Amino acid sequence: MKFVVVGLGSIGKRHVKNLIKSGIKPQNITGIDPRQDRIHETKKLFKITETYTKITQLDKKYDAAIICSPTSYHIKQSIALAKKNINIFIEKPLNHNLNKINELKRLVEKNNIKVLITYPFRFSKHGLKLKELVKSRKLGKIYFFRGIFSEYLPDWHPWENYTKFYMAKKSLGGGSLLDQSHLIDMCHFLFGEAKSIYGCINSRVSDLKVETDDLVNMNIKFKNGVIGNIHQDMFGRKHQKNLEIFCKDGNIFWNVYDLSVQIYNAKTKKIKKYSFNKDHNKMYEYQTKHMIKILRNKEKPAINLDDGIHTMKIIEAAIKSNKLGKTVKI
DSSP states (O other), X not given: OOEEEEOXXXXXXXXXXXXXXXXXXXXXXXXXXXXXXXXXXXXXXXXOOEEESOGXXXXXXXXXXXXXXXXXXXXXXXXXXHHTTOEEEEESSSOSSOTTHHHHHHHHHHTTOOEEEEOGGGGSHHHHHHHHHHHHTTTOSEEEEXXXXXXXXXXXXXXXXXXXXXGGOGGGTOSHHHHTTHHHHHHHHHHOSEEEEEEEEEEOOSSOOOSSOOEEEEEEEETXXXXXXXXXXSOOSSOEEEEEEEETTEEEXXXXXXXXXXXXXXXXXXXXXXXXXXXXXXXXXXXXXXXXXXXXXSSOOSSOHHHHHHHHHHHHHHHXXXXXXXXXXX
8 A cells, every 4th residue: 555644744753653553664655745854854763765845746646645734735635636536534624614625525526535534532442432431321311511622732842833833823724723623523423413503712812922713612502402512722731631421310521631431420429430541642543544444445434524524614613603602503
């Protein structure tokens, strides 16, 4: 199998590492990045031999491309790759907006392109356990949920100036609402399709030197009746990634940093904790294995293009709700 990795920043390098770990030979991985320093570093770390600065320079057949570039390039680059009959695995989120999505959908259908949106928490053992518990309804009816992804942006990539990181740039599709949409996708995964957004705050409120939003706080209702609150920010000094689900007979608590899921059973007054491997990279490895199985026609994409579009519709509804100050249907 031959892969192209578009964008050789930290997530691009992670994908290169996991492809090699999954048995893909370095000479069968092509890297693309406009920055020579990133190309040099990737060659040095992983011994890949073929690199380019632009997608237009590709002149061979490839099985798939993993798009790891800034968010605002995703659909544009996906269209260019789909025209070359290359299957596409797109780093979250799908894009910064849904402009040109119909062109991409047309090409995907015409050229029979396989598409996966890479939200890795869906592949984690703790994320899948959470899904299992929610689906089982062991604790009865779900009344409400509250999720929070809160991290201080300068801590994300301490080796570089955060003001130059794409997360700080509006034109590159940075910001809390888009980049931290892992939580939005997980709620989609757990509760199904969303119905409406209301009471949304999406703004820049901190002293961080960024052009983008650093806060989103939204209330969301799903088609199955589940309601909850999603909070994402880039200024929280105590890093948190968790989700608590309040049910008739107890609570379920997902803790990303602890790689665990915990149940409080109101009938027994006992807490049961499910702990998983403490290697955060494992979910990325499982995701890579899924990619390879997709290409071998052994599995269908767990997060397909329509899933990515639905998450983008939630994001766009949140922006509109914040602007209009009212409930927005999805």
